[in-house]
Amino acid sequence: MARLIALGAFGDRLPLQLGDVTCTEVMRDALFCIAPYRGQQQAVSAALKVQLGLRLPAVGRRKAAGDVICQWIGHDAWIVSAPVTLAGLAAVTDQSDGYATLEIAGPSVEAVLARLVPLDLRAATFKVNHSARSLLGHLPVAITRTGAQAFEVMVMRSMAASLVHDLQQAMTGVAARGSA
Template sequence: MSTESHSRSALADLYLPGETSLQRGHHERVLLAECPDVALAILRLPAQAGTAHQAIAEAVGVPLPKVPNTVGSRDGLTILWLSPDEWLLRADPAAGADWAARCETALADQNWFAVTDQSSAYSVLQLAGPQARDVLNAGCPLDLHPRALAPGQCAQTLFFKFSIVLRPLTAAGDAWEVLVRRSHADALVRMVLADDYFL
């Protein structure tokens, strides 16, 4: 499976002249930034396939999280628990280009598994700044205080009417990653940018 993608960004219609990725706001309040170089894949594997779980951990250096809504990370690769038999793998360029192939090789003797490229299916955004949590609170029903959702955790939730995967990046609650389906990304970002924090 290849996770390399050269598709047009879902947010390209919002770019200013000369921009190659979206960035709006200011770090003193809240900054919204697109993360265009992130590769994504969904891993499906039986929850009880212990040897396969171990094989993945050895292949990529990150154990599959087993506790619901938790995250494991190392050397640019982050694995988010989505369900007992499903994980989202998120890779920065630092993770290298072969991490997905290593997963497939490690599972070659398994009867049931899937590693599916999702890099073009989602947009990855980051919100950062002292008012980042306020922006999310306006449309998310979850308690976003660090005592309820802290680094090392993730949540599948709604932001207004949009399904998202949300991950806090700091213990202070001032930096967040938002994964949203590509087809919803433009509308979600336009809604965020209409907030007073960005005017």
């Protein structure tokens, strides 16, 4: 009988450490995209407060309540990491198998991301719980600052290997510069 081994979206590519930066997979059991119907954003926010303990964050932001996150991911769309019931208020689609998320952290994380992301991600301008849709190299991603030296990067699951490859190249360059 075959033995199946459960692997995350990144397979055996993570964890990865080069220099003082590490990448680790962020596992979430559920991800749901919420797109409020026209005029229902306030009602959706109130329903989420009752169901999850948090409201819809502003554009470009993320909120958390315990292990549950709610993050803006684009025009009138948010992603939450828990099932919700919003009948008549919003379109809700299960994206649990559609995305892969990793955390990239360490003292040189901003230098690594500066090589790949065309945004100013320095802590002075991109604060904790700020979130943006952007490109990382050639990949469309959602990127969120989660700590002083930590970010989460969410990408379509089919692009997980490319994400790790691009980050590994940038991490190698930054690590080499630091050792010179």
